[in-house]
Amino acid sequence: MILKAENSSKRYFRKTGGANYFLAVKPLNLALSGGEIAVLMGRSGSGKTTLLNMLSGLLLPTEGKVRLGETDLYSLNDKDLSRLRSERIGVVPQGRSAIDTLTVLENIILPAKLYGRTLPVENVRQWMEQLGIAHLRDARPAELSGGELRRMAIVRALAQSPDFLFADEPTGDLDDENTHLVLSAFREYAHAQKKAVFIVTHENDAFDYADVIYQMDAGKIVSTTSQAK
Amino acid sequence: MTKRRMFLRMITASLLRRRSRMLIALLSIGIGATILAGLVTIYVDVPRQMGAQFRSYGANMLLLPKEGETLNSKSLSEALEAVPKDALVGAAPYRYVRLDMTTRQQSFTAAGTDFSQIVKTSPYFSVDGAYPSETRQVLVGKEIADTIDVKVGSTMELTYQPVQHVSDKTPEESRVPGASLSGKAEGFGGGIVYVTAVLDEEAKIASVSIDASTQTPEYGGRVAEDEGFLNQLVGRSLPLTLGDGVDALTGATVTSSAVVDALNSAAETSAATRPRTQNFTVTGILTTGGEEEGYIFMSLRDMETMTDSDQLDVAELSVSANVEQLESYAAAMTENSRSVQARLVKRVARSEASVLEKLTALVFLVTLVVLLLTMICVSTTMMAVVSERRREIGLRKALGASDSSIRAEFLGEGLFLGLLGGVMGAILGFVFAQVVSVNVFGSSITFQPLLLPAAIIVSMAIAAASCLLPIKRAVAIDPAIVLKGE
Numbered sequence: 001m002i003l004k005a006e007n008s009s010k011r012y013f014r015k016t017g018g019a020n021y022f023l024a025v026k027p028l029n030l031a032l033s034g035g036e037i038a039v040l041m042g043r044s045g046s047g048k049t050t051l052l053n054m055l056s057g058l059l060l061p062t063e064g065k066v067r068l069g070e071t072d073l074y075s076l077n078d079k080d081l082s083r084l085r086s087e088r089i090g091v092v093p094q095g096r097s098a099i100d101t102l103t104v105l106e107n108i109i110l111p112a113k114l115y116g117r118t119l120p121v122e123n124v125r126q127w128m129e130q131l132g133i134a135h136l137r138d139a140r141p142a143e144l145s146g147g148e149l150r151r152m153a154i155v156r157a158l159a160q161s162p163d164f165l166f167a168d169e170p171t172g173d174l175d176d177e178n179t180h181l182v183l184s185a186f187r188e189y190a191h192a193q194k195k196a197v198f199i200v201t202h203e204n205d206a207f208d209y210a211d212v213i214y215q216m217d218a219g220k221i222v223s224t225t226s227q228a229k
Numbered sequence: 230m231t232k233r234r235m236f237l238r239m240i241t242a243s244l245l246r247r248r249s250r251m252l253i254a255l256l257s258i259g260i261g262a263t264i265l266a267g268l269v270t271i272y273v274d275v276p277r278q279m280g281a282q283f284r285s286y287g288a289n290m291l292l293l294p295k296e297g298e299t300l301n302s303k304s305l306s307e308a309l310e311a312v313p314k315d316a317l318v319g320a321a322p323y324r325y326v327r328l329d330m331t332t333r334q335q336s337f338t339a340a341g342t343d344f345s346q347i348v349k350t351s352p353y354f355s356v357d358g359a360y361p362s363e364t365r366q367v368l369v370g371k372e373i374a375d376t377i378d379v380k381v382g383s384t385m386e387l388t389y390q391p392v393q394h395v396s397d398k399t400p401e402e403s404r405v406p407g408a409s410l411s412g413k414a415e416g417f418g419g420g421i422v423y424v425t426a427v428l429d430e431e432a433k434i435a436s437v438s439i440d441a442s443t444q445t446p447e448y449g450g451r452v453a454e455d456e457g458f459l460n461q462l463v464g465r466s467l468p469l470t471l472g473d474g475v476d477a478l479t480g481a482t483v484t485s486s487a488v489v490d491a492l493n494s495a496a497e498t499s500a501a502t503r504p505r506t507q508n509f510t511v512t513g514i515l516t517t518g519g520e521e522e523g524y525i526f527m528s529l530r531d532m533e534t535m536t537d538s539d540q541l542d543v544a545e546l547s548v549s550a551n552v553e554q555l556e557s558y559a560a561a562m563t564e565n566s567r568s569v570q571a572r573l574v575k576r577v578a579r580s581e582a583s584v585l586e587k588l589t590a591l592v593f594l595v596t597l598v599v600l601l602l603t604m605i606c607v608s609t610t611m612m613a614v615v616s617e618r619r620r621e622i623g624l625r626k627a628l629g630a631s632d633s634s635i636r637a638e639f640l641g642e643g644l645f646l647g648l649l650g651g652v653m654g655a656i657l658g659f660v661f662a663q664v665v666s667v668n669v670f671g672s673s674i675t676f677q678p679l680l681l682p683a684a685i686i687v688s689m690a691i692a693a694a695s696c697l698l699p700i701k702r703a704v705a706i707d708p709a710i711v712l713k714g715e
Contacts, residue, residue, distance in 0.1 A: 050709075053708075053709040056627075058626075058627055058708050058709045058712075059707075059709040078631055078632045078633075079631045079632075079633060082626075082629055082630060082631035082632070082634075083629070083631065085629045086628070086629025086630075087629075089629075091627050091628065093624060093627055093708075093712040094712060095712065096620075097624050097627075097712065098624075099239075099621055099624065099625070100246065100621075101239065101242030101243055101245075101246050102238075102239070102242065106235075106238075110235070110625075110628060111628040111629050113235040114235075114625075114628070114629055114630050114634060115629070156628070168712075
């Protein structure tokens with residue numbers, strides 16, 4: 001299964017140097033496929049997150065399409081798109097992303113619960129253990145450190161077993177050890193389970209784990225580098 | 230954990246987490262529901278409450294005998310069956326007659342009535358002393374009391390003249406053919422003399438016919454034909470005394486005496502002519518500021534004993550109902566009863582209706598304003614909650630939550646608040662209505678069982694309606710923008 005951006009662009013309303021609009025992402029094509037870990041790099045404001053949001057079904061492109069297989073994501077209604085995203089697309093948002101009223105475990109199983117699905121207990125436990133938060137299952141997000149919260153968000157995405165996993169700066173607030181733990185987990189997920197992982201980062205650490213590296217600048221992908229697996 | 234449990238968990242967690250905000254929303258719904266439930270209770274109860282209040286202004290319906298029929302206790306109670314028991318405040322029967330106070334050479338209008346009902350139909354009656362509680366007791370109007378100088382404890386000798394002008398009848402009406410009375414007495418030689426007299430409207434003899442066939446025709450037998458003898462009887466009141474204006478027929482003294490005796494005995498035995506005199510004790514002096522001060526009131530029983538009749542002239546009804554109901558009761562009574570017709574005291578009924586209309590309109594208006602204020606308060610609070618939870622809502626959407634699930638969650642919170650507020654409102658509203666009722670109307674109200682579900686449904690509807698705008702806001706949250714980072 002392939003997720004494709006077809007001439008997708010995003011334009012925001014913004015007074016910029018005499019123009020009324022700001023092209024955050026210029027029309028571009030991109031394909032993500034299972035078994036591959038792709039890393040999107042670039043400076044702040046280069047349009048990385050915008051591209052990630054468009055690909056993950058969260059942000060309607062101004063022009064162009066995003067297709068999952070034959071399905072044009074943005075032609076679906078909210079209900080169908082939400083369900084499809086819940087079942088096939090996982091997102092690790094930038095920054096803090098926990099619902100404070102729920103425990104860590106509840107936060108992790110929440111996406112499945114929204115649609116009444118149950119996650120394999122063993123799978124959840126395994127990811128929690130792998131990322132070192134198994135002991136925090138009954139804790140509240142407020143009691144967690146930034147790194148622990150981040151790993152919780154990552155486990156939440158992994159535990160859903162999405163075909164396409166998008167992570168926006170997943171290692172931003174992690175130390176080296178945890179950064180490698182997380183990136184290893186992503187690579188293992190992509191390779192062992194034949195899923196697509198798309199990471200947006202501006203840290204070079206992700207280099208070593210990537211199959212494909214996209215370099216983005218001013219809304220354009222300026223280079224694509226494939227690395228041997 | 231099932232999907233539903235997770236949903237409930239999130240709602241309750243969210244409510245608990247924003248305790249102070251939710252408390253404000255809950256309070257506003259609760260207070261709104263309290264005032265609404267209270268006002269609705271009063272609204273429903275006002276006609277009854279005010280009806281009872283208005284009843285202190287006196288009767289609002291009259292029962293009169295139909296043309297050619299008589300009203301009595303039996304036909305009255307039959308007619309009253311058309312009025313619901315709880316609506317009937319009181320029904321006071323009245324029988325008016327003229328009584329003489331011979332010791333004073335004066336006559337007064339006396340009313341026979343049921344004092345236990347008067348207290349209800351005419352609560353404005355002010356009695357110095359007490360209402361009569363036993364027979365041979367009277368309540369005297371202040372005007373009479375002043376005129377003849379009677380006080381509580383005084384004794385009055387009252388006489389009823391059977392055939393007379395009664396107060397409520399014009400002289401024309403009472404000029405009915407006089408009563409006739411018959412008597413017999415032993416005449417000369419043991420023969421019986423039969424006498425029949427017809428009385429005029431003043432209980433005086435109008436004509437006399439005599440059967441003296443047992444008497445010697447040349448002597449006693451002449452009394453039946455002798456015009457001089459017969460004419461001297463006409464215009465006289467009974468009893469007669471031979472030699473005092475009535476002269477015996479010459480040569481027929483025994484027979485003449487028998488005629489007088491027969492007439493006297495007839496008058497004595499005839500209920501129609503015998504004046505009845507009784508002594509009454511004054512138990513109270515009545516002050517009303519109205520014409521009642523010119524009456525003497527006694528129990529119906531005494532009136533029946535005096536007049537030997539259970540006839541009633543009118544019954545005053547105090548009915549707690551609106552004009553439409555009053556009219557329907559009156560129509561039902563008039564239709565169902567053979568002898569009774571009902572009439573509304575329009576002046577009282579109309580003013581009641583107009584006051585009630587204004588009051589219910591006021592309650593309605595206040596209810597509307599409270600409703601609006603509640604909605605504004607809940608809406609504002611929920612709006613703040615949505616603002617606070619923007620990031621969480623965005624996150625939830627990013628994790629796959631659909632707009633409808635966000636909508637359901639906020640609606641769920643709103644409905645939950647509405648439920649709590651409704652229960653609170655129904656209970657406190659009743660207390661509120663009770664307090665208002667006791668303080669303003671001086672009477673308590675009964676709990677309307679329907680109030681609880683009604684208050685809950687209304688407050689849930691208000692809460693849901695108040696959530697519409699906040700929900701719109703929540704659904705419009707763009708996860709991509711909210712989750713851009715911190």
